[in-house]
Amino acid sequence: MIGIVVVSHSRALADAAVGLAAEMVAEDKRPVIAVAAGLDATTFGTDAMAVAEALGTADSPDGVLVLLDLGSAVLSAEMALEFVDPSVAEHVRLTSAPLVEGLVAAVVTASTGASLDAVAAEAARGLVGKQDHLGDAAPVAAEAVAASDHSVEVVVGNEHGLHARPAARLVGLVNGFDAVVSLTDLDTGKGPVDAGSLSMVATLNAQQGHRLRVGASGPQAAEVLAAVEELAADNFGDVVAPPLTGGSGLDVAIGPAVLVDASVDLGGYVAGDNEGARLDDAVRVAGDELRALVDGGGIFEAHLALLNDRALLAEVRAAIAGGTSAPVAWKQTYDGLAATFESLDDPYQQERAQDVRAVRDRVLRLLAGVTDDTSAHGILVVPELDAATAATVDATEVAGIAVRAAGTTGHGVIVARSRGIPLVTGIGDVAVRAGTVVAFDARTGVFDTAPDEAAVRATIAERLGERERAIADAALPATTRDGRTVDVLVNVGVVQDAVEVRGADGSGLVRTEVLFGDRRTAPSADEQAEVFLDIARALGNKPITIRTWDIGGDKPLPFLPQEREPNPFLGERGLRVFRRRPELLRDQLAAIRRTAAETPVHVMFPMVTTADEVDWALHELGPRDNLEVGIMVEVPAAALRVATLAKDLDFVSIGTNDLTQYTTAADRTNAAVAPLADGLDPAVLQLIDHVVRTAGVRVAVCGDLASDPQAAVLLAALGVTELSAVGPQVPLVKARLRQADLSQVDTAAALAARDAAQVRGLL
Numbered sequence: 001m002i003g004i005v006v007v008s009h010s011r012a013l014a015d016a017a018v019g020l021a022a023e024m025v026a027e028d029k030r031p032v033i034a035v036a037a038g039l040d041a042t043t044f045g046t047d048a049m050a051v052a053e054a055l056g057t058a059d060s061p062d063g064v065l066v067l068l069d070l071g072s073a074v075l076s077a078e079m080a081l082e083f084v085d086p087s088v089a090e091h092v093r094l095t096s097a098p099l100v101e102g103l104v105a106a107v108v109t110a111s112t113g114a115s116l117d118a119v120a121a122e123a124a125r126g127l128v129g130k131q132d133h134l135g136d137a138a139p140v141a142a143e144a145v146a147a148s149d150h151s152v153e154v155v156v157g158n159e160h161g162l163h164a165r166p167a168a169r170l171v172g173l174v175n176g177f178d179a180v181v182s183l184t185d186l187d188t189g190k191g192p193v194d195a196g197s198l199s200m201v202a203t204l205n206a207q208q209g210h211r212l213r214v215g216a217s218g219p220q221a222a223e224v225l226a227a228v229e230e231l232a233a234d235n236f237g238d239v240v241a242p243p244l245t246g247g248s249g250l251d252v253a254i255g256p257a258v259l260v261d262a263s264v265d266l267g268g269y270v271a272g273d274n275e276g277a278r279l280d281d282a283v284r285v286a287g288d289e290l291r292a293l294v295d296g297g298g299i300f301e302a303h304l305a306l307l308n309d310r311a312l313l314a315e316v317r318a319a320i321a322g323g324t325s326a327p328v329a330w331k332q333t334y335d336g337l338a339a340t341f342e343s344l345d346d347p348y349q350q351e352r353a354q355d356v357r358a359v360r361d362r363v364l365r366l367l368a369g370v371t372d373d374t375s376a377h378g379i380l381v382v383p384e385l386d387a388a389t390a391a392t393v394d395a396t397e398v399a400g401i402a403v404r405a406a407g408t409t410g411h412g413v414i415v416a417r418s419r420g421i422p423l424v425t426g427i428g429d430v431a432v433r434a435g436t437v438v439a440f441d442a443r444t445g446v447f448d449t450a451p452d453e454a455a456v457r458a459t460i461a462e463r464l465g466e467r468e469r470a471i472a473d474a475a476l477p478a479t480t481r482d483g484r485t486v487d488v489l490v491n492v493g494v495v496q497d498a499v500e501v502r503g504a505d506g507s508g509l510v511r512t513e514v515l516f517g518d519r520r521t522a523p524s525a526d527e528q529a530e531v532f533l534d535i536a537r538a539l540g541n542k543p544i545t546i547r548t549w550d551i552g553g554d555k556p557l558p559f560l561p562q563e564r565e566p567n568p569f570l571g572e573r574g575l576r577v578f579r580r581r582p583e584l585l586r587d588q589l590a591a592i593r594r595t596a597a598e599t600p601v602h603v604m605f606p607m608v609t610t611a612d613e614v615d616w617a618l619h620e621l622g623p624r625d626n627l628e629v630g631i632m633v634e635v636p637a638a639a640l641r642v643a644t645l646a647k648d649l650d651f652v653s654i655g656t657n658d659l660t661q662y663t664t665a666a667d668r669t670n671a672a673v674a675p676l677a678d679g680l681d682p683a684v685l686q687l688i689d690h691v692v693r694t695a696g697v698r699v700a701v702c703g704d705l706a707s708d709p710q711a712a713v714l715l716a717a718l719g720v721t722e723l724s725a726v727g728p729q730v731p732l733v734k735a736r737l738r739q740a741d742l743s744q745v746d747t748a749a750a751l752a753a754r755d756a757a758q759v760r761g762l763l
Contacts, residue, residue, distance in 0.1 A: 017103050056084065105123050184215070187210040188205075419728070426675060489724040506544055512546060522560070547603075585620060596625065600626070680756040
């Protein structure tokens, strides 16, 4: 196998490029890659002697390919050839291939045992895929592809299409057989192209769902086609995030305390002379862990971006080069970034400090060899709950999670609740010793460090019985004792939410910004319609309510970057954004129409404040045909003038999370004020009551309050006729409503209560 040398003015750039290329092939198949970059870890420049040393490291009888960035890198490489033994220099090839794209192509091709000529040719074509995609390639003669004796048809199942990693796996596979393999994209007509060339495969730009004809000829044609079919069935080796295993769904828990401290104990760490390599290994493993979670949402893509931030990595490596140990260098750098986020005026940006700390601690645990205690059986006691922890904790093992920080609507809390994990927030600085038995009851908000174990276990048994009965009766309608029927639906952020729910009367909220939140490009109308239909089918074609793109504030979309705002929660959010980007909304409305032609669909527009916004949205929608149309009521202004806003609508849906934060002037993602953002605040209830009494149309609630069985009864007593909850809570909400006599609920007392605590006492 040939060796590869990377010559660059920047050590950080070279290391990052090598790290990217190394991700494309398995470790045991990678060629030797040596780096000669920078005069030191932080000083730009090239050194001919360093290049000569790298040539010696990468030397192979099969040859050495040298990739360079610019200027003196070329001169230094040429001079280095005069320093090395002539027997080495004679099989070294300098290439003008692009550094990053050429290196990726070279590593993949070299991993198959290809010759120096073949690897150099493939590296030189490194830009072809990007040029073809962007349409700025210079005209070139098409390469002839031999006619195929045999062929099969496969489908690209990867969410992001046949991108770099799966394409690299395909190329590596076919080059291991004595056969000539070609690819043709049957959906675009592109091809055939050489399947053994990464650059040629890239030019296909095959997307998810595209059908590929794989042709082969040669002695092992049949064998390679069978292997490609198997690889395609395995999603071309792409890691698919495992479904999030559900928990008990209870609101009470007991078990030994498992302290998950924000700080990782580095006391036992012993620095060595390989700190840079230790860091690289930890970052690589952390990256593997995060990539396995990326399909769970954009949150984890953000974590992956923080992990691989080149500027941060350069700062860490510079500190290591100065004698600082890897853990200390990593911690200092990421602590500094977290502090920077926390100092910003923008509440959403302040909240990103939690993401920085999550990435910091993931790598520190790997460096320190600390076992992640989130798999332990017991009650996790955490300072704050980040989404990654909530998504990865083994819900079948952990008894529950107790969060010191207050707040019920942060990312991590929402993820944990959607998985049915017992959870309590806002336990504060109460002293907890690791291993001692603790308990909590989220209905009362009590966290007990010396619980009566028999009493708690009796409560657990009672509520397990409640849950089992609720699940058994989940298909029954939620008809109260006084004869009122309330539809109980499910909030959907991924298709799996619709698959796993029991007893839902449909979906009262399909979060489109979550469904497609990890996309770097906007999904087409066809792609959106396909996912919407998958959700409808999973729910037995019961009505689904699709909320149009709801972005801004704490919900950015990668494919729709927004300018920085002083206060994004009070800026361009929801429908406001699309007054200047109507084409994205029109594509989504087209997808919703296509879905409505096959299954019952309601559409609702988020973050509406004025009648003018409603008129504009209805104009963009056009003829309603089979659609019912509504808006989200999320701001006090909309609640107070709902009669005007709803005059041409079929329904309104109250988003209690946002309505609460805007009513109480408390950012729901800010732990310092999160206790104020309580959906049972009487002021919020008064607004809900006003909407029900004056809207003149059907009123639903799809915020977090609808997932609380006790609050659900109060909402129904106020006149709400639809409640959309997280999946695990749907059977419990329905069961509680069936037990209730709404005529006996003292709504006047709740509306006149002093605060949320008093309302909770009344419930």
